[in-house]
Amino acid sequence: MAHAPAPVLTIDGPSGSGKGTISRLVAEKLGWRMLDSGALYRAVGYAAGAEGIDLSDEGAVTRCAQHVKIRFQASPDGGETHVLVNGHDATDELRTETAGAAASAIAVIPAVRQALVDLQLAFRKAPGLVADGRDMGTVIFPDAAFKVFLTASAGERAKRRYKQLKDKGLSVTLVGLQREIEARDARDASRPVAPLKPAEGAVVIDTTGMPIEVVVAKVFAVVRP
Numbered sequence: 001m002a003h004a005p006a007p008v009l010t011i012d013g014p015s016g017s018g019k020g021t022i023s024r025l026v027a028e029k030l031g032w033r034m035l036d037s038g039a040l041y042r043a044v045g046y047a048a049g050a051e052g053i054d055l056s057d058e059g060a061v062t063r064c065a066q067h068v069k070i071r072f073q074a075s076p077d078g079g080e081t082h083v084l085v086n087g088h089d090a091t092d093e094l095r096t097e098t099a100g101a102a103a104s105a106i107a108v109i110p111a112v113r114q115a116l117v118d119l120q121l122a123f124r125k126a127p128g129l130v131a132d133g134r135d136m137g138t139v140i141f142p143d144a145a146f147k148v149f150l151t152a153s154a155g156e157r158a159k160r161r162y163k164q165l166k167d168k169g170l171s172v173t174l175v176g177l178q179r180e181i182e183a184r185d186a187r188d189a190s191r192p193v194a195p196l197k198p199a200e201g202a203v204v205i206d207t208t209g210m211p212i213e214v215v216v217a218k219v220f221a222v223v224r225p
């Protein structure tokens with residue numbers, strides 16, 4: 001007898017809306033796996049840069065996406081998941097705004113997106129999957145039973161990112177971060193293929209001024225009302 005596919009909760013939204021944070025906490029509560037699809041695009045951008053590829057060279061970036069080896073490694077102490085790119089632990093490099101901008105730039109290339117599809121689908125396993133990204137509910141898991149779109153004002157998202165990066169000891173400015181976030185959102189939302197937008201039927205949650213635990217409760221309630 002054929003098994004029903006594992007249930008999926010998709011969480012899409014712009015940069016800094018809290019997708020990663022909320023996905024991790026909700027996945028823990030549900031006991032489900034998690035897919036950070038942005039890390040895949042960041043890994044491709046990073047690998048291409050490391051190979052000296054010009055990010056506007058669509059053919060070369062696509063070949064890189066088709067061959068790059070990306071591995072997620074859970075931390076033994078339950079901390080941050082590490083991302084290995086072609087065997088190199090690139091976790092820290094991938095979290096930078098530069099890596100985010102590179103990911104956004106190569107993510108407009110349809111063949112790059114295609115190269116990452118099977119990798120993402122393979123994360124769908126019992127007992128369930130929480131998938132975070134830009135096109136989880138619209139393109140990768142259109143049949144997901146549960147769909148959420150997280151958002152927040154650009155000002156609030158810039159403040160969150162500023163605090164996050166300052167806590168890591170990085171030198172950033174609030175104005176610069178807000179400019180970068182707005183530029184990335186504009187590119188992600190305006191590309192012709194798999195643009196950032198709420199999936200049909202997604203529960204849209206504006207998290208501006210909303211504490212993390214309240215967002216977690218709202219998203220959890222989408223799956224377990």
Ligand SMILES: Nc1ncnc2c1ncn2[C@@H]1O[C@H](COP(=O)(O)OP(=O)(O)OP(=O)(O)O)[C@@H](O)[C@H]1O
Binds near residue numbers: 163164210
């Ligand atoms: N509701 C919230 N209130 C305050 N801070 C939040 C909230 N949600 C997330 N944060 C903080 O904002 C920062 C960015 O969150 P997170 O990385 O989860 O966003 P994201 O949408 O996954 O971003 P990206 O798409 O760029 O990876 C983190 O430091 C996180 O702790």
Ligand SMILES: Nc1ccn([C@H]2C[C@H](O)[C@@H](COP(=O)(O)O)O2)c(=O)n1
Binds near residue numbers: 041104132133184188
């Ligand atoms: N499903 C996805 C996930 C990510 N991207 C692109 C666009 C983002 O700006 C960039 C980095 O993502 P983040 O790690 O900030 O979530 O990667 C995409 O096109 N589709």
